[in-house]
Amino acid sequence: MNSSVIIFPGSNxxxxxxxxxxxxxxxxxxxxxxxDELPNSELIVLPGGFSYGDYLRCGSIAGKSKIIQSxxxxxxxxxxxxxxxxxxxxxxxxxxxxGVLQQNKNIEFIxxxxxxxxxxxxxxxxxxxxxxxxxxxxxxxxxNYFCTEDELKSLEDNNQIAAYYCNSDGKIDExxxxxxxxxxxxxxxxEKKNIxxxxxxxxxxxxxxLSGEDGSIFFENLLKNLK
Amino acid sequence: xxVNEKIAVDHGLKADEYKKICDLLKRVPNLxxxxxxxxxxxxxxxxxxxxxxxxxxxxxxxKVIQGPGENAGVIDIGDDDAIVFKIESHNHPSFIEPYQGxxxxxxxxxxxxxTMGARPIANLNSIHFGSxxxxxxxxxxxxxxxxxxxxxxxxxxxxxxxxxxxxxxxxGNILVNAMTLGLVNKNKIFYSKAAGINKPVIYVGSKTGRxxxxxxxxxxxxxxxxxxxxxxxxxxxxxxxxxxxxEACLELMSDKSIIAIQDMGAAGLTSSSxxxxxxxxxxxxxxxxxxxxxxxxxxxxxxxxxxxxxxxLIVLENGKEDSAKKIFDKWNLDFAVIGKTTNSKNxxxxxxxxxxxxxxxxxxxNEAPIYDRPxxxxxxxxxxxxxxxxxxxxxxxxxxxxMISNPNICSKQWIWEQYxxxxxxxxxxxxxxxxxxxxxxxxxxxxxxxxxxSASYCYAHPFTGGKQVVCEAWRxxxxxxxxxxxxxxxxxxxxPEKKENMGEFVECIDGINEASKYLNFPVVSGNVSFYNETKxxxxxxxxxxxxxxxxxxxxxxxxMSFKSKGNLVFVIGKTEGSLDQSVFAKIILDExxxxxxxxxxxxxxxxxxxILKLIKEKLALSVHDVSLGGIMIGALKMCIAGSKGxxxxxxxxxxNIYQYFFSEDQGRYIIEVDKNNQKKVESILKKNxxxxxxxxxxxxxxxxxxxxxxxxxxxxxxFYKGWLYKYMS
Numbered sequence: 001m002n003s004s005v006i007i008f009p010g011s012n013x014x015x016x017x018x019x020x021x022x023x024x025x026x027x028x029x030x031x032x033x034x035x036d037e038l039p040n041s042e043l044i045v046l047p048g049g050f051s052y053g054d055y056l057r058c059g060s061i062a063g064k065s066k067i068i069q070s071x072x073x074x075x076x077x078x079x080x081x082x083x084x085x086x087x088x089x090x091x092x093x094x095x096x097x098x099g100v101l102q103q104n105k106n107i108e109f110i111x112x113x114x115x116x117x118x119x120x121x122x123x124x125x126x127x128x129x130x131x132x133x134x135x136x137x138x139x140x141x142x143x144n145y146f147c148t149e150d151e152l153k154s155l156e157d158n159n160q161i162a163a164y165y166c167n168s169d170g171k172i173d174e175x176x177x178x179x180x181x182x183x184x185x186x187x188x189x190x191e192k193k194n195i196x197x198x199x200x201x202x203x204x205x206x207x208x209x210l211s212g213e214d215g216s217i218f219f220e221n222l223l224k225n226l227k
Numbered sequence: 228x229x230v231n232e233k234i235a236v237d238h239g240l241k242a243d244e245y246k247k248i249c250d251l252l253k254r255v256p257n258l259x260x261x262x263x264x265x266x267x268x269x270x271x272x273x274x275x276x277x278x279x280x281x282x283x284x285x286x287x288x289x290k291v292i293q294g295p296g297e298n299a300g301v302i303d304i305g306d307d308d309a310i311v312f313k314i315e316s317h318n319h320p321s322f323i324e325p326y327q328g329x330x331x332x333x334x335x336x337x338x339x340x341x342t343m344g345a346r347p348i349a350n351l352n353s354i355h356f357g358s359x360x361x362x363x364x365x366x367x368x369x370x371x372x373x374x375x376x377x378x379x380x381x382x383x384x385x386x387x388x389x390x391x392x393x394x395x396x397x398x399g400n401i402l403v404n405a406m407t408l409g410l411v412n413k414n415k416i417f418y419s420k421a422a423g424i425n426k427p428v429i430y431v432g433s434k435t436g437r438x439x440x441x442x443x444x445x446x447x448x449x450x451x452x453x454x455x456x457x458x459x460x461x462x463x464x465x466x467x468x469x470x471x472x473x474e475a476c477l478e479l480m481s482d483k484s485i486i487a488i489q490d491m492g493a494a495g496l497t498s499s500s501x502x503x504x505x506x507x508x509x510x511x512x513x514x515x516x517x518x519x520x521x522x523x524x525x526x527x528x529x530x531x532x533x534x535x536x537x538x539x540l541i542v543l544e545n546g547k548e549d550s551a552k553k554i555f556d557k558w559n560l561d562f563a564v565i566g567k568t569t570n571s572k573n574x575x576x577x578x579x580x581x582x583x584x585x586x587x588x589x590x591x592x593n594e595a596p597i598y599d600r601p602x603x604x605x606x607x608x609x610x611x612x613x614x615x616x617x618x619x620x621x622x623x624x625x626x627x628x629x630m631i632s633n634p635n636i637c638s639k640q641w642i643w644e645q646y647x648x649x650x651x652x653x654x655x656x657x658x659x660x661x662x663x664x665x666x667x668x669x670x671x672x673x674x675x676x677x678x679x680x681s682a683s684y685c686y687a688h689p690f691t692g693g694k695q696v697v698c699e700a701w702r703x704x705x706x707x708x709x710x711x712x713x714x715x716x717x718x719x720x721x722x723p724e725k726k727e728n729m730g731e732f733v734e735c736i737d738g739i740n741e742a743s744k745y746l747n748f749p750v751v752s753g754n755v756s757f758y759n760e761t762k763x764x765x766x767x768x769x770x771x772x773x774x775x776x777x778x779x780x781x782x783x784x785x786x787m788s789f790k791s792k793g794n795l796v797f798v799i800g801k802t803e804g805s806l807d808q809s810v811f812a813k814i815i816l817d818e819x820x821x822x823x824x825x826x827x828x829x830x831x832x833x834x835x836x837x838i839l840k841l842i843k844e845k846l847a848l849s850v851h852d853v854s855l856g857g858i859m860i861g862a863l864k865m866c867i868a869g870s871k872g873x874x875x876x877x878x879x880x881x882x883n884i885y886q887y888f889f890s891e892d893q894g895r896y897i898i899e900v901d902k903n904n905q906k907k908v909e910s911i912l913k914k915n916x917x918x919x920x921x922x923x924x925x926x927x928x929x930x931x932x933x934x935x936x937x938x939x940x941x942x943x944x945x946f947y948k949g950w951l952y953k954y955m956s
Contacts, residue, residue, distance in 0.1 A: 009559065010467050012383025016652040034557075048650075050381045053467025109376050109645045139380070139647045201649075209655045209666070209781060 001026050001226050003043040006071065008033045008062045013048035013085065013203065020203035021045070024219040031067060038070045042226050043080045046071070046087030048139070048201060058101060058142045059086060063093030072096065080124055080226070081195045085140055088187070088197030097188055097197045098155065099147030104140070105180025111139040113211050114178050116163040116186045116200055117170045123193035125162070129221045133170040134163075134214040136200035138178060143199040145181040145188070155188060162187035162196055230261050238265035238441075244596055251590045259528045259576065259584045263591065266441075266494035266532055267501060270757050273595040276723035277755045280736050288749040290712050292413060298339040298490065299409075300751025301416060302713045304777050308667055309413035310674055311345035314353075314406035314717040314773040316756035320461040321403040325370025329354075330378040330464040331536055332405040337382065338490035341473050342539065344417040344480045345409025348651065349665045350379045352405050353390040353678045353717070353771045357398030359634050359954060364393070367401050369955065374464075375405070376645045381466035382473065385654050386646035387663025390678050390771075393634045396686075399761030404717040406773040408676055410667060417480060421487040421507035421542045421568055428500070428511060428566040429548070431555050432472050432491075432538035434521035438462050439495070439534025468537040468560070475558040476539065484547035491538040497531045499540040500566075501574055505592040510571035515578045519561040527578045542568060602729035605689050611807050611821040618885045624937050626815055628946050630889070631863055633814055636856050637950040638867075655784055659868070661706035661852060662774070666781050673781035675709035677774050682767035684823035687808050689731045689768055693738020694826040698893060700774030701746050702852035705835040706896065708785035708842040709776030714743065716753035716772050721765025723757045731768035732757075739770060745828040746835075748774070785842050787851035788869030789899055794848060794925045796865075796873060797908070798858055800834050800895030801918040804886030810855050811889035830894045830918075837915045838896050846904050846911070853895035859888035861897050862922065863930070866940045867947055872926035877933055884933075899925060 003026040007014045014030065021028040021043075029039045033051075038044065051062035062068065068090075075081045075096055083091040091097040104110055118132045147155065155161055164184040167176040177184045179199070187198025205215030228234070235245035238261060248264050249255055256264060270276060286294035292309055293301035299313035317332025337347050352375055356364050368391075379386050384407070439462035479485060487507065489499040496518070504511040515527045521535070543551060548564060555562035569575070574591070576584040630636060643658035655673060656664035662677035679699040685692030697714065704711040716739060721728035743750055759766040778784055789796075806812045807821025841847040849869065853861040862873055878884050900908050912919045928939045 010381070010470055012381075012470065012650060016650065019652055049383060050467060050470075053381070053465070055467065108373075109380055109647070111380075111647045111649065112644050137649055139649060141380075204649045204652055206652075209784070210652065211649055211654075211657075 001223055002041045003028045003045060004031045004039055004041040005045045005047055006031050006033060006067055008051035008065060010051045010053050011047050011049035013201065016203045017045055017047045020206050020215065020219055023206060024223050026223065033065045033067050035067055038074055043082060044071055044074055046083040046090050048085030048087060051086055051090065059089030059093040062090045068094060075195050078192065078194055083197040084201055085199055088199055089142065091195060091197040096195050097190055098151045099145055101142045102144040102146050103142050104144050109141040110178055114138050114200060115166050115168050115176065117166040117172060118163050119161045120159045123189060124225045125196045125222060127225050129217065131217055133166060134217065135212050136202055136214060137204045137211050138200050140199055143179040143181065145185045147182065152182065158191055160189045160191065161185055162189050162198060228258050230255050230258055235261060238262065239269055240265050244268060251594060257584065259531060260586055262528050262532050263497050263584065263586065266497045267591040268595050272494050272498050274755060275596045276598050276600050276757060277732065278597055279599055280733055283736060283740055284750045285740055285743045286749050286751065288713065288747060291749055291751055294751050295753060297418060298342045300713065300715060301343065302751060302775065303413060304672060304674065307413050309411050309416065310775060311340050311343045311409040311411055312407065312715055312773065312775055313339050313752035314404055314715045314771060315339065315754045316717050316719060317403045317405065318400060318719060318756050318759055321371055322401050324461040325367050326374040326377065327461050327463050329371040329374030329403045331462045332403050333375050333378040334464045334466060334469050334536055335492050336405045336407045337384065337469065338492065340407045340409035341476055342417065342488050342490045343411060344415050345411035346477060347384045347407050347409045349408045349663060349676060350384050350386040350405065351388045351663060351676055351678045351773060352386065353680055355392045355394065355397045355402035355769060357393065357401065358395040359393050361395065361398045365955065371403055372642050372645055378464055378466045380647040382470045383650045385648045385650050385665065387648055387654055387665060388658050388677055389643065390680065391639050391642060392680065392682065394682060394767060396767040399764060400759040400766050402719050402769060404771045406678055406715065408674060408775065417485055417488050419487050419489040419503050419506055421503040421509050423486060424509065424568055424570050426486055426545060426568045427543045427548055427564045428513065428568065429541040429543050429551065430518055430538065430563045430565045431541060432560055433465060433468050433535055434519045434561055435525065435530055435533045436521035436535045437525065437529055437533060440529060440532045462534045462536050464536050471558040471560055472537050472539065475555050475560055478554050479551055484544050484551055485541055486544060487542040489540050491540060493534065495532065495534045496540065501588055501591050503540065503542060504568065504574065505588050510569035510573045510575065510588065511566060512569050512575045513566035515576055517563050517565045519563055527576055527583045600723050600729045601726045602733045603726040604730055605734060607688050608820055608822045611818060613806055615883060617816055618883055621815065621885065623932065627859065627937065629814060630811065630856050630860055631943055632946040632950040633810060634950065636810060636860055638948040639951060640948055641951040641955055655781055656707055656786065661703040661787055662709065664707055664778065664784055671780045673778040673784065675704050675707045675776045675778060677703035678771060679703065680769050680771040682769040683808055685731065685735055685770065686767040687821065687823045689734035690738040691823045691826060693735035693770060694742040695823060695893065696770055696772045697739050697742035697746065697748060698826055698831050699854060700772045701748055701835060704774050704776035705838050706785065706787065706850045706852045708783050709778045710839065711748055711774055711776040713749050713751045714772050714774050716750055716770055718753065718755045719759055719766065719769040719771065720757050722760045728765055735768055735770045742828060746832055783842065785847065785850050787849055787865050789865050789871035789925045790848045790869060792871055792925050792927045793902065795900045795902055795905055796862065796922045796925060797898050797900060798895060798920045798922045799838060799898060799917060800830060801892065802858065802887060802890060802895065802920065803892045804882035804890045805892055806886055806890050809857065809889060809891040811857065811885065824891050824893050826893050833915060834894050834896065834917055837912065837917045841898065841908060841911060846900060846908050847898045848901060849899040851897050853897060855891065857889040857891050858897065858922065863943055865897060866930065867944045870940055872929040872940050873923050874926050874931040875923040876921060897922065
């Protein structure tokens with residue numbers, strides 16, 4: 001299975017994502033932001049980091065970069081696109097996903113383990129996943145998802161909310177919302193569910209020696225679904 | 228402008244130093260030259276007060292590839308892998324502008340490490356603030372933490388450990404010490420020694436602006452009421468550019484184009500060009516109008532003294548300019564050939580075809596003043612005699628609560644949750660442990676690192692304190708199962724022109740040296756920060772020690788969390804009950820006098836090595852060293868980390884129960900052992916002549932003392948973790 005990870009200047013989770021994808025059997029290629037074309041891939045990943053320094057709005061310059069038009073074309077033709085953290089921010093900036101990611105409610109960077117409840121498993125990302133509460137990791141300053149009431153309604157109506165922040169038992173409550181995201185939203189899909197953006201980092205949870213292993217479940221399942 | 232003595236003094240030079248400059252040059256320097264002298268001769272760059280004493284440090288060892296004198300130290304960790312590391316202070320700027328001061332401190336130390344060809348793999352920091360009651364403390368803490376996070380998080384290097392202290396002696400001078408570890412192939416290390424004549428000198432990175440001019444001079448002066456006016460001397464950091472610079476430099480380093488490379492840190496272009504030329508015994512010619520500038524009409528003086536960040540100076544092989552430029556173009560960074568190496572042994576500066584400075588390099592380096600400053604020995608204070616009466620009114624539960632929530636003991640989670648500590652996917656021991664641990668990417672090995680200081684001990688008796696800090700670093704590495712290899716030191720002191728402060732410096736170094744030699748724990752890099760003084764009030768002597776150790780198989784990582792109930796808990800090392808200089812004496816008994824706890828280096832080494840043996844033989848389930856707050860705090864931290872309780876054995880010692888539980892006697896560890904292994908463990912301890920006491924047994928949740936339940940672990944956790952969040956909210 002072929003995948004590609006886009007490197008923007010300032011990306012810093014590109015290697016981690018490469019390691020994770022390869023660990024679970026993807027043939028991964030790294031793609032430079034200034035390239036015109038994407039290699040033949042079944043999955044495109046926009047990794048975490050601070051693309052172009054994130055000095056404007058997070059992800060806004062990456063959303064206008066040279067490679068991004070190919071990503072948009074790939075996505076519009078039904079290709080699978082995953083944006084993690086800064087990647088999620090970039091996807092909202094391109095308009096492929098609705099809403100915005102604002103600064104965390106406590107105006108501080110947060111790096112810690114959290115739990116998410118998978119909300120929709122009728123898609124290539126979560127289909128057949130055997131655990132619906134995953135312990136993942138967040139590390140961001142702007143992860144506070146926000147959208148208008150109409151957008152929220154359409155996200156809910158179309159079952160586009162991918163995952164909610166929750167507690168270890170799967171209960172979705174304010175206490176387990178780390179960043180103030182509207183309705184505890186941790187990740188969303190586009191309408192066709194071939195694009196997933198989420199703040200938590202599954203690639204940091206792929207080894208018992210690290211923060212945990214639930215990221216492995218995500219990648220193993222994803223690969224199975226693509227085969 | 229005609230240079231005279233007054234202008235020289237305004238540049239931080241002393242009148243006799245100015246005279247020496249004129250004598251050496253046999254003429255009056257022009258303003259640019261004076262600026263260069265003042266930058267090279269200030270304390271920060273010249274080490275003029277410390278150099279004589281630093282020479283004494285133990286810097287050699289089998290695993291040392293590079294000791295002090297380079298951008299950072301390098302140690303061998305086997306299989307061609309080497310670790311490059313160093314700690315550095317950014318104290319003065321951080322007090323004036325906490326966010327930028329701390330951020331650029333982190334940026335600077337990372338550049339020191341990747342200048343040598345290493346990819347940074349971990350950051351650590353040691354930060355000291357004034358009293359928690361002081362009006363500036365909260366804002367300074369918030370700003371420093373945001374600055375450290377803002378820079379490290381953006382670059383994508385995990386911040387894996389640190390230390391935060393509060394003491395009123397830092398009310399007017401906070402300390403921000405940043406440390407970085409990098410990984411490099413030991414055959415591909417880059418150094419700062421230039422070689423060869425007519426080699427192109429290349430400027431890369433950010434453009435030069437007017438920020439940070441005289442930063443190094445500011446860091447060599449004491450503070451007064453007008454310190455806020457010095458804000459413009461604080462540099463502004465741009466972590467994004469540094470990330471690009473890191474990737475571009477590492478890309479260029481993958482072939483053989485670079486002869487020498489040096490980052491532009493303190494005193495910017497001045498010190499980087501002079502250091503490279505000086506080490507190679509060469510001259511250097513620079514054309515300052517070719518330096519990429521951010522602002523208009525910058526003068527040679529400003530260009531030479533700017534401390535704009537994220538810049539590097541490289542001496543390249545001839546003919547490699549085009550291929551090198553391509554790399555920097557790809558990363559959107561400035562690249563300019565600004566000069567060449569020469570055989571003149573002078574630094575010669577040109578601006579718009581005019582020669583604007585010409586100074587023999589040896590005047591700036593070798594001939595820089597060295598001072599053997601007078602210093603005063605500190606007498607060992609008399610021991611305080613505590614009597615049972617002192618403890619009579621105390622209630623054990625109140626004491627526990629007060630101790631575990633003390634600012635210097637409580638959890639620093641509020642801080643480290645703001646640092647990305649998991650990026651790069653190799654952090655196997657996060658902040659909050661005895662040391663941070665990262666795997667050596669793609670291998671079985673892992674590197675452990677910790678950073679420590681004990682200013683109260685150093686203040687009470689610098690020699691003992693100096694020894695203690697090194698031992699503390701050693702113990703922290705041992706506790707995670709790492710074999711300690713080497714240290715880096717950041718020596719933060721007051722005004723060296725005062726003999727008390729100078730004495731503290733000299734004796735702390737002697738103490739560091741003695742412990743470092745005995746433990747075979749050499750110093751491979753470091754920096755000195757003097758003049759941490761405001762309006763005549765200096766800080767407590769604060770040598771900060773960063774230790775680095777190796778875990779050969781990361782699966783053998785040890786942690787401090789109690790693993791399950793019903794296991795035995797031992798204290799390794801002898802408990803004498805000395806409370807002098809302990810946190811308990813200070814905050815419970817309000818007693819600040821007395822000597823620090825004694826250091827017995829034989830026991831220190833023997834106990835540590837025996838612990839490593841127990842870990843290796845998988846006989847220890849958890850390990851934690853006993854430090855601030857003694858056995859009680861040590862054991863409670865293990866409870867909190869593992870969410871377990873402990874039943875302490877009934878206390879029947881000769882000393883008072885408070886002395887037993889809260890003394891900070893050195894060389895001790897607490898370990899958890901499976902009951903089935905009790906005999907094996909005891910026999911190993913006895914065979915190695917290690918003193919031990921059976922402290923108790925782990926429980927599900929309850930903390931039981933003298934058969935009386937006190938708190939549950941959840942309650943204690945609340946005290947431990949809650950304080951800092953409450954303070955900062």
